[in-house]
Amino acid sequence: MTMARERRSYDQQCALAYALDVVGERWTLLIIRELLHGPRRYRDLLEALPGIGTNLLAARLVSLVDAGVLAPTEPRRRTGGYTLTELGRSLHEPILGLSRFGLAYTSTHEVRPGVTVRASWAVLAVEAMVDSERVPDVGETYQFQVDTETFHVEVGAGQVQVRPGPAVDPTLTVRTDASSFFRLGMRQLDPIEALVSGAVAVEGVPAAVTRCLRLIGLMSDTAAPGRLAVLGPAPA
Amino acid sequence: MTMARERRSYDQQCALAYALDVVGERWTLLIIRELLHGPRRYRDLLEALPGIGTNLLAARLVSLVDAGVLAPTEPRRRTGGYTLTELGRSLHEPILGLSRFGLAYTSTHEVRPGVTVRASWAVLAVEAMVDSERVPDVGETYQFQVDTETFHVEVGAGQVQVRPGPAVDPTLTVRTDASSFFRLGMRQLDPIEALVSGAVAVEGVPAAVTRCLRLIGLMSDTAAPGRLAVLGPAPA
DNA sequence: CTGCATCCGCCTCGATACTG
DNA sequence: CAGTATCGAGGCGGATGCAG
Numbered sequence: 119m120t121m122a123r124e125r126r127s128y129d130q131q132c133a134l135a136y137a138l139d140v141v142g143e144r145w146t147l148l149i150i151r152e153l154l155h156g157p158r159r160y161r162d163l164l165e166a167l168p169g170i171g172t173n174l175l176a177a178r179l180v181s182l183v184d185a186g187v188l189a190p191t192e193p194r195r196r197t198g199g200y201t202l203t204e205l206g207r208s209l210h211e212p213i214l215g216l217s218r219f220g221l222a223y224t225s226t227h228e229v230r231p232g233v234t235v236r237a238s239w240a241v242l243a244v245e246a247m248v249d250s251e252r253v254p255d256v257g258e259t260y261q262f263q264v265d266t267e268t269f270h271v272e273v274g275a276g277q278v279q280v281r282p283g284p285a286v287d288p289t290l291t292v293r294t295d296a297s298s299f300f301r302l303g304m305r306q307l308d309p310i311e312a313l314v315s316g317a318v319a320v321e322g323v324p325a326a327v328t329r330c331l332r333l334i335g336l337m338s339d340t341a342a343p344g345r346l347a348v349l350g351p352a353p354a
Numbered sequence: 355m356t357m358a359r360e361r362r363s364y365d366q367q368c369a370l371a372y373a374l375d376v377v378g379e380r381w382t383l384l385i386i387r388e389l390l391h392g393p394r395r396y397r398d399l400l401e402a403l404p405g406i407g408t409n410l411l412a413a414r415l416v417s418l419v420d421a422g423v424l425a426p427t428e429p430r431r432r433t434g435g436y437t438l439t440e441l442g443r444s445l446h447e448p449i450l451g452l453s454r455f456g457l458a459y460t461s462t463h464e465v466r467p468g469v470t471v472r473a474s475w476a477v478l479a480v481e482a483m484v485d486s487e488r489v490p491d492v493g494e495t496y497q498f499q500v501d502t503e504t505f506h507v508e509v510g511a512g513q514v515q516v517r518p519g520p521a522v523d524p525t526l527t528v529r530t531d532a533s534s535f536f537r538l539g540m541r542q543l544d545p546i547e548a549l550v551s552g553a554v555a556v557e558g559v560p561a562a563v564t565r566c567l568r569l570i571g572l573m574s575d576t577a578a579p580g581r582l583a584v585l586g587p588a589p590a
Numbered sequence: 591c592t593g594c595a596t597c598c599g600c601c602t603c604g605a606t607a608c609t610g
Numbered sequence: 611c612a613g614t615a616t617c618g619a620g621g622c623g624g625a626t627g628c629a630g
Contacts, residue, residue: 128405128468129404129405129468129469129470130468130471131468131472132453132468132478133454133457133460133475133478133536134383134384134453134456134475134478135456136459136460137453137455137456138383138456140456140459141452142380142383143380144378148370148371148374151368169364169365185463186459186462186463205455205458205459208454209455211451212448212454212455213370215447215451216369216374216448218444219376219377219441219445220369220370221372224372226422227421227422229372230363231367232368232371233365234366235367239366239368246369296367297367300367300369303369
């Protein structure tokens, strides 16, 4: 019988310290990031988190289930996996906030690009970049195809919704690879240059490109619109 | 000469992973929490973070200065300390978000109360608890005296400002100790019981109590107002 | 006295092997 | 597939030393 070991704690009566006691250890928030897009199985998590070590993942999952942050999905189903509880979903906002910090950091510092890339992480980046103060007045939909991952952003009436899957009738479709996409978010790749080089391909209503770029903070409100949208890949 | 060791990294092209590479290690976000309220010196930080170990604090400070999250304050001054940069201040929101999670967690789980208590952490808790959707229409000021720490909340015109120090003419003054305050935030102490028992003392415009409690999410919008404010400590 | 650096014991982490 | 067992390496915590 193994002794139930006392978890390490900051031992402070502080809301932040309590939070970090639960989700502050290594890998924990990345596990939750994966579960933000829906239930995942042990194997999926292991694959999405290279380097984590099987024992550590197992330990984190037990600890998070114990804390009520996530729960096993339907023990009866053989596709048994893990889902976020309502408490776990409340980490969505802080995770977006930290992602914004990550983008701000990589925008101002030269960082060695991470080895692992997953297109699904682009969804999180877009959610983080969306500035709800800059929602265009018109209702429209921007579809993103990052590698094999497709998702879309619905705007209108001061609301923004980022959803997985393709849009029904997108105003705009943006196609790119995950690496270029992140370099855009990190402001290490200029949107105009990306269009010219063909790293990013855009299709749809030209005027929507400006609104989309403003929405995700890649173009200032004062920058001259127009023209940009008619640019395409340079001819070989 | 010691080799400049490669920092451990998640090595993922993901905004969250980049963020955690910088501020994800143990103690780091707590250091930044301390600096949110203004510049602090090495000694102050050491005192506010029991258990951190002097070498680790020094290492974290070097690393954070290197990352541009904080900067030494005026190397010329003998009161030399550390301040958050603009990048560092961008961690304010995610820290509030994590604090909200911490309060949600402690509201639903029995937790061993942290040994260390600092009244200054109450400021963070109030910032985290404030619901900007519930700002009262009237402009008024709530002053909090938690142990020796005094701060106040200014509301009005849909805006909320949490500021250090006393207010000029507070609509309401709330006095309590840090421990009771946190138990209120963690919903382990009922506001009404706290008033009756004398753990919390309120002074000022009675009707403002309801608005203040709603602002910080300790009273539902539908709960009956009135009466509550006239309660005082039970006679001995 | 402050602001660290050094040393040491321990615990967590990361990788691999193994099991139901 | 979903973990458990094991073990070396390194990060962490505490005590102490030391320079400005």
